[in-house]
Amino acid sequence: MTALIAVAASCLLLLLWEAVARLSLTNPLFFPAPSAVVLAMGHMFADQHLAWNAWVSILRVWTAFLLAASMAIPIGILMSGYRAIGAALEPVIDFIRYLPVPALVPLSIIWFGVGEEAKIFLLWLGTFFQLVLLVADGMSRVPQEYIEIAYTVGAKPRQVLKDVAFRAMLPDLVDNLRVTLGWCWTYLIIAEIVAADSGLGFVIWTARRYMKTPEVMAGVVLIGIIGLVTDQLLRALHRHAFRYL
Amino acid sequence: MTAHLTFLDVTKRFGAVEVLATPFNLSIARNEFMVFLGPSGCGKTTLMRMIGGLDTPTTGQILLDGVPAGRPDWRRGMVFQSYSSFPWLTVAENVAFGMRYRNDLSESEKLARCDHYLDLVGLYEFSDAYPNQVSGGMRQRVAIARTLAAGSGVLLMDEPFGALDAQRREQLQIELRRIQRRDAKTIVFVTHDVEEAVFLADRVIVFSKRPARVVAEIDVRSRLGENRTLEMRDGVEFFALRNEVLGLVRASAAEEP
Numbered sequence: 221m222t223a224l225i226a227v228a229a230s231c232l233l234l235l236l237w238e239a240v241a242r243l244s245l246t247n248p249l250f251f252p253a254p255s256a257v258v259l260a261m262g263h264m265f266a267d268q269h270l271a272w273n274a275w276v277s278i279l280r281v282w283t284a285f286l287l288a289a290s291m292a293i294p295i296g297i298l299m300s301g302y303r304a305i306g307a308a309l310e311p312v313i314d315f316i317r318y319l320p321v322p323a324l325v326p327l328s329i330i331w332f333g334v335g336e337e338a339k340i341f342l343l344w345l346g347t348f349f350q351l352v353l354l355v356a357d358g359m360s361r362v363p364q365e366y367i368e369i370a371y372t373v374g375a376k377p378r379q380v381l382k383d384v385a386f387r388a389m390l391p392d393l394v395d396n397l398r399v400t401l402g403w404c405w406t407y408l409i410i411a412e413i414v415a416a417d418s419g420l421g422f423v424i425w426t427a428r429r430y431m432k433t434p435e436v437m438a439g440v441v442l443i444g445i446i447g448l449v450t451d452q453l454l455r456a457l458h459r460h461a462f463r464y465l
Numbered sequence: 466m467t468a469h470l471t472f473l474d475v476t477k478r479f480g481a482v483e484v485l486a487t488p489f490n491l492s493i494a495r496n497e498f499m500v501f502l503g504p505s506g507c508g509k510t511t512l513m514r515m516i517g518g519l520d521t522p523t524t525g526q527i528l529l530d531g532v533p534a535g536r537p538d539w540r541r542g543m544v545f546q547s548y549s550s551f552p553w554l555t556v557a558e559n560v561a562f563g564m565r566y567r568n569d570l571s572e573s574e575k576l577a578r579c580d581h582y583l584d585l586v587g588l589y590e591f592s593d594a595y596p597n598q599v600s601g602g603m604r605q606r607v608a609i610a611r612t613l614a615a616g617s618g619v620l621l622m623d624e625p626f627g628a629l630d631a632q633r634r635e636q637l638q639i640e641l642r643r644i645q646r647r648d649a650k651t652i653v654f655v656t657h658d659v660e661e662a663v664f665l666a667d668r669v670i671v672f673s674k675r676p677a678r679v680v681a682e683i684d685v686r687s688r689l690g691e692n693r694t695l696e697m698r699d700g701v702e703f704f705a706l707r708n709e710v711l712g713l714v715r716a717s718a719a720e721e722p
């Protein structure tokens with residue numbers, strides 16, 4: 221029922237947009253009709269390697285995201301498990317966490333040039349430091365009772381960590397990963413606008429240069445679609461894996 | 466009768482907070498149902514947790530079968546009031562978790578024990594349900610079955626029925642008492658409910674407000690016998706003893722500022 225309402229509302233909005241554009245109430249240079257955007261997307265797929273550019277962007281996002289996650293999860297767990305590690309790392313992480321990622325673009329170009337490394341670094345920077353704190357926080361919110369139950373059936377500290385604490389925070393972790401993945405796209409587009417010769421950010425920026433507004437919008441819409449599909453897939457995975465909730 | 470658990474001059478402080486100032490001495494016999502009764506936050510829970518090895522005495526010692534009890538292990542099982550079972554495991558998996566780290570049991574033994582204790586607490590048909598799909602009373606049974614399956618000789622129970630409605634509570638009290646007799650378990654049960662304490666206990670220790678001090682020790686078994694039933698609960702003897710203990714609790718609460 222809610223899904224039906226969601227689809228109906230989206231369709232209505234599109235129709236309204238189309239009508240406004242068709243009635244020439246707006247300048248198509250600023251505000252092209254949805255049909256024009258769809259047409260533009262069609263010929264971009266056919267003639268301008270849009271699919272390949274999208275693929276390049278997706279690959280960048282996932283590479284950086286998996287790199288950040290695979291580092292943040294163990295480090296976050298260590299931070300919550302050992303007070304000394306937490307105390308040592310938290311100020312550093314908090315400091316970097318508050319730096320706006322775009323402010324670090326020049327630095328990343330100085331360090332890594334304009335190749336893939338700079339983009340991966342930027343995305344990693346934007347997600348790792350957030351994620352590591354989310355993991356540490358998730359671990360420390362595991363009810364003490366669970367930990368103590370495990371100890372009183374004879375578990376060793378490592379077993380408590382693996383079989384109980386990690387397992388207890390897993391649903392939260394997957395949720396956090398899903399949200400963080402969304403941020404990756406924001407940083408990716410910034411990175412691709414500043415320095416790239418491929419990817420969706422590059423496509424959008426190039427189209428802008430020639431004032432091809434339908435193409436700009438087509439690029440934006442495609443990012444939205446990729447985000448929506450990924451998010452729904454991850455939500456479905458969450459529901460399936462954590463049916464007990 | 467040999468002492469199963471012994472407190473030897475135990476005191477406890479957390480930083481500047483004195484939980485137990487006067488040295489505490491107590492022997493709990495094998496197969497005894499011991500209830501610690503006292504106001505919330507008085508330190509009775511800490512005493513119980515020290516038996517489980519979850520807290521350590523500041524001074525003094527706790528002996529299990531005559532030997533310092535040490536770190537937590539499966540010989541002393543815990544049943545908490547909330548978060549008493551793991552939500553990601555089914556009812557049967559939760560019960561089996563009690564034996565997960567016991568390498569002295571074979572897989573088939575573990576399976577048989579799991580079935581046995583599920584049956585004992587009346588949860589066999591809910592084996593594949595998740596804790597969130599069953600009632601609060603059933604979740605507490607899961608926790609009890611887990612400690613039984615683990616083979617714990619001592620069950621440490623921290624207000625385990627505190628969140629249940631009156632009827633479920635009564636039912637579980639009767640069942641717990643039955644299981645305790647049947648399987649010869651030593652139970653240390655913490656509560657602030659006088660009626661629950663008197664109904665379940667062989668012996669009740671009444672504690673003052675923090676820092677905990679023993680106000681009274683009541684030998685319930687010699688007054689009410691071993692068999693606890695609903696009829697007994699409606700009887701004159703139970704009522705008289707309940708009032709007596711209630712009087713002690715009130716007097717203790719009134720005598721301090």
